[in-house]
Amino acid sequence: MEVGVVGKPNVGKSTLFNALTLSDVPMAPYPFTTIKPNRGVGAVRVPCPHLERKTPCTPGNSRCVDGTRFVPVNLIDVPGLVPGAHEGKGLGHQFLDELRQADGFLQVVDASGGTNAEGVVAAAGTTDPKEEVEWLEEELVAWVADILSRDFARHTKSVELVGGSAEEFLRSRLTGLAIPPSQLTAAVRTTGLDPAHPSHWSSQDRVNLSRSLLRAAKPRLVAANKCDRSTPEAVARLAEAIEPIPVVPTCAEAELTLRRASRAGLVSYRPGDGSFTERDPEKLSLGQRRALEEIRGILARYGSTGVQQALEATVFSRLGQMVVFPVEDETTWTDSKGRVLPDAFIVPTGTSAKAVAYRVHSDLGEGFIRAVDGRTHRALGAEHPLENGAIVRIVSKH
Numbered sequence: 001m002e003v004g005v006v007g008k009p010n011v012g013k014s015t016l017f018n019a020l021t022l023s024d025v026p027m028a029p030y031p032f033t034t035i036k037p038n039r040g041v042g043a044v045r046v047p048c049p050h051l052e053r054k055t056p057c058t059p060g061n062s063r064c065v066d067g068t069r070f071v072p073v074n075l076i077d078v079p080g081l082v083p084g085a086h087e088g089k090g091l092g093h094q095f096l097d098e099l100r101q102a103d104g105f106l107q108v109v110d111a112s113g114g115t116n117a118e119g120v121v122a123a124a125g126t127t128d129p130k131e132e133v134e135w136l137e138e139e140l141v142a143w144v145a146d147i148l149s150r151d152f153a154r155h156t157k158s159v160e161l162v163g164g165s166a167e168e169f170l171r172s173r174l175t176g177l178a179i180p181p182s183q184l185t186a187a188v189r190t191t192g193l194d195p196a197h198p199s200h201w202s203s204q205d206r207v208n209l210s211r212s213l214l215r216a217a218k219p220r221l222v223a224a225n226k227c228d229r230s231t232p233e234a235v236a237r238l239a240e241a242i243e244p245i246p247v248v249p250t251c252a253e254a255e256l257t258l259r260r261a262s263r264a265g266l267v268s269y270r271p272g273d274g275s276f277t278e279r280d281p282e283k284l285s286l287g288q289r290r291a292l293e294e295i296r297g298i299l300a301r302y303g304s305t306g307v308q309q310a311l312e313a314t315v316f317s318r319l320g321q322m323v324v325f326p327v328e329d330e331t332t333w334t335d336s337k338g339r340v341l342p343d344a345f346i347v348p349t350g351t352s353a354k355a356v357a358y359r360v361h362s363d364l365g366e367g368f369i370r371a372v373d374g375r376t377h378r379a380l381g382a383e384h385p386l387e388n389g390a391i392v393r394i395v396s397k398h
Ligand SMILES: Nc1nc2c(ncn2[C@@H]2O[C@H](COP(=O)(O)OP(=O)(O)OP(=O)(O)O)[C@@H](O)[C@H]2O)c(=O)[nH]1
Pocket: 008, 009, 010, 011, 012, 013, 014, 015, 016, 026, 027, 028, 029, 030, 031, 032, 033, 034, 035, 078, 079, 080, 081, 119, 225, 226, 227, 228, 229, 250, 251, 252, 253, 254
């Protein structure tokens, strides 16, 4: 699972990335601070099933804090895009290629309207974040259309010569984008294109097709960042204006401050919480106390900094994922080394028992006999769709 953090320059992408991953990539109040992509690992929260039994867990690939499991998600922070990036403006869209494997996008916008299209700081309210959402789609569409159009005549002819379909043409050109074949076929249909003759598709057809593909295969959620300088009402107006794309108000700066303060032992704060407490107020400087007071005001206004919620809404609601817990013993919920609930995996909602087996290890998938539900102890067939939070043992020949 990989989420791409995208948007125009200077909106807070790297700040949000640093907050989610506790990294230290450069952030600054001017455009193009990020000049090459940053990769890191964030996490989404789910209740840890160990709470159902009061036996502590022994997490391996994830962390468990007071019964909340933090399951890893890969993140990429890319340099800011400006309108016309596909024609080479700003840093162009060369770095978008790094996002090919991303399952979806978290677009950061400046909800306060205080950054112009090129990322230069302006007075609050001078730009409309709705426009950022619209032109970013155009840039992403142009990026995909460009990939499709490279050597278009040659590639389409060679597919048609051997009686190949549109799907084959698209699959060969867009392999890196990790779009399932069914979505390729569906996009050709919804765009109303002739699947037998891709060579007849005009450049506008390719743009329309790219738009359908992106909308279906790379869902986007908008983080209305710098919400500390905006209002819940303005965020609600943005959400209405860009429906059906969901919007989550965020204050990346506050989240980063809280996570760093928590790491330094200054406050008790769990990512996503609506409050925090100072550990030892005596130890805080006046500046630190003031910064924390300001953050309290933001939490009171919005309920949380929104950063954790934005990632979770992207992964669970937009990308339709869920979390499963594979174990080797369905009674004790342990692996072969006796570790309780060691792994938590993010998989698409409704993933079958056999697909989860493959996810754990290809050998387990190939030798799949049955799965066993860790709660009901019922046997589950290969195609049985698992539920969110399922604890599952895979019985395999290997
Ligand atoms: N007020 C406020 N400022 C923020 C927030 N998040 C980030 N900033 C500030 O916005 C500026 C830009 O932040 P970056 O994270 O560098 O932005 P970016 O989108 O990665 O910028 P590029 O890499 O240049 O594209 C910095 O001065 C941050 O401190 C926020 O939630 N509220």
